[in-house]
Amino acid sequence: MSWREETGREHGAAIYPGLRGRVAVVTGGASGIGEAIVEALVRQQARVVFLDVQAQAGEALVERLKASADAGPVFLRCDLTDAAELKLVLQRIDADFGRVDVLVNNAGNDTRHAIEEVTPESWDRTMAVNLKHHFFMVQGLLPAMRRAGAASVINLSSIAWMIPSTGLPVYVAAKAAIVGLTRTLAHELGGENIRVNCVLPGAIATERQLRLWLTPTYQAEVLARQALKRLITPEEVARMVLFLASDESSAVTNQSFVVDGGWV
Numbered sequence: 001m002s003w004r005e006e007t008g009r010e011h012g013a014a015i016y017p018g019l020r021g022r023v024a025v026v027t028g029g030a031s032g033i034g035e036a037i038v039e040a041l042v043r044q045q046a047r048v049v050f051l052d053v054q055a056q057a058g059e060a061l062v063e064r065l066k067a068s069a070d071a072g073p074v075f076l077r078c079d080l081t082d083a084a085e086l087k088l089v090l091q092r093i094d095a096d097f098g099r100v101d102v103l104v105n106n107a108g109n110d111t112r113h114a115i116e117e118v119t120p121e122s123w124d125r126t127m128a129v130n131l132k133h134h135f136f137m138v139q140g141l142l143p144a145m146r147r148a149g150a151a152s153v154i155n156l157s158s159i160a161w162m163i164p165s166t167g168l169p170v171y172v173a174a175k176a177a178i179v180g181l182t183r184t185l186a187h188e189l190g191g192e193n194i195r196v197n198c199v200l201p202g203a204i205a206t207e208r209q210l211r212l213w214l215t216p217t218y219q220a221e222v223l224a225r226q227a228l229k230r231l232i233t234p235e236e237v238a239r240m241v242l243f244l245a246s247d248e249s250s251a252v253t254n255q256s257f258v259v260d261g262g263w264v
Helices: 003-009 032-043 055-066 084-097 120-148 169-192 207-212 214-225 236-243
Strands: 023-027 047-052 076-077 101-104 151-156 194-201 256-259
Touching: 023 120, 032 047, 032 101, 032 207, 032 236, 047 055, 047 084, 055 076, 076 084, 084 120, 084 169, 084 256, 101 120, 101 236, 120 151, 120 169, 120 194, 151 169, 151 236, 169 194, 194 236, 236 256
Parallel strands: 023 047, 023 101, 047 076, 101 151, 151 194, 194 256
Antiparallel strands: none
16 A cells, blocks of 8 residues: 555545646645645645745755655745746746646735735735735646646635635735636636636634634634634645545536635
């Protein structure tokens, strides 16, 4: 039995044979939910490329996964808010891999901000890191997805706009816009067999969230609102992403999937 089968059984994770050898690109893949998505795709034997501005964390993840996989992921350091840098990185992916079967637009930043603190410049920065790159990743990799003959795009939004959350209004606006972008891209690209869906996590117990926001008081509030009385893990979000990346969801597009333990 392979290490992947052992791991899959141990964690109750599904195995999607169709993902083996497919090229998957993940943004914000060095930590948090993105890290879990990268690891889940590597376990499926996909050829994974992940982008992140965190060079040290990205390189550490590559080393960790290389130790337990036949072929580890490729890490490309990239500031997604820098249009010129992003364009060069996407050109490199296209040249090196020739096709893209899966694109996971995961990167984001939920730094808190009050209404009074927002300036035109901070508005643009928040939109750039949370929304703008979703579109330009699709645009830049569209030739490679067309070359593949079919592809799955998974955009990461948030339940923040559904609750709605307070204390980060520009972030909430960006996450709501991702759902609208998902729906229009699904219809724009569906005729080319490119599916576009959205995943909306709730309060996920990432290292960052536990360090900055998920205080004992807030955890109690989260659990009081959720139907499931436990914290949701990044790996549980990754499992939804895997399903949407796989052929098991071949008729699924234009949809949004909430992974929040029953909060909304």
